[in-house]
Amino acid sequence: MFYKEVNLKKRGEMIAFLxxxxxxxxMNSWNRSTSYANNIKLYNIDMPVDIDQDRFWEMLGIIDWQEKLSDLLEDFGRSHNWLWQxxxxxxxxxxxxxxxxxxxxxxxxxxxxHCDQKNYQLVPEGQKGICGRCNAKERVNFKQPHMQVFTLPGKDVDMDGDFHGWELFQLRDRVELVQEFDMxxxxxxxxxxxxCRNYRIVEEEILVPKTVKTLEPV
Ligand SMILES: [Zn+2]
Structure with a gap:
């Protein structure tokens, strides 16, 4: 639906595509920066006839779906070394x-x-430290520097639309990236x-832990 073929030998065709x-x-409309995007709103999708409208809307709020969605987004980021997300x-x-x-x-x-809690302090060589969260004496140093993914949400991508000075290989790389994004x-x-097809939504009652304050004689 979003993916389009582009002739990667034709400069003009690639520029037109981009x-x-x-x-x-x-970010939002007052921060003016924009990037390549796709509208996946439901009215924009050719909805299969065997799926009813209510199901479609309801599914959006379901945690299982949201997890699936973030897996797909993460796979994309990982395959681009997080330079593109x-x-x-x-x-x-x-x-x-x-x-x-x-x-x-x-x-x-x-x-x-024990509990995966991270800490900014090193543990002395050959020892184990105490975890600040669960108190287990199971805190050990990372073997490799621990890395963190960051996003530059305010940074536009090709907003000026000026591909004049671009080499053919640069254009090709960019087109391929956007095609992957479309895929x-x-x-x-x-x-x-x-x-939506394979699952039905069931309501389940869950118990939510709650802290209450009570009085106790002193
Ligand atoms: Zn712990």
Missing amino acids: KKHFRYHT AGINGRSGGYVVLYQGGIKPSGYKSYCT LCDSIVEAFIET
Whole structure:
């Protein structure tokens, strides 16, 4: 649906593809920056006839679907070393947007093998430290520097639309990136339709732990 073939030997065709591609805000409308995007709002999707409208709307709020969606977005980011990331934007989350970003050291030096809590302090060589969260003496140093993904949400992508000085290989790289992004958006829509088809939504009562204050004689 979103993916389009482009002749990667034709400069003009590649530029036209990039210039005509749908764009959306990377943050909000008053921060003016935009990037390549796709509108995955339901009215924009050819909805299969066997799926009823209510199901479609309801599924959006279901945690299982949201987890599936973030897996798809994460796979895209990981395959681009996080230099390029896909994120959801728009008031109703109706747009997938291409973002720039990267990875950097997080500053965490150690972690608890029991509960996974991270810590900025190093543990002395050959020892184990106490975890600040669960109190287990299971805190050990990271063997590799611990890295953190960051996103540059205010940074536009090709907003000026000026590809004049671009070499052919640069254009090709950019077109391929946007095509991959479009394919990701196609898989998001496909996964969504498949989820609607194969699962029904059941209501479940869950117990939420709650802290209450009581009085106790002193
Ligand atoms: Zn712990």
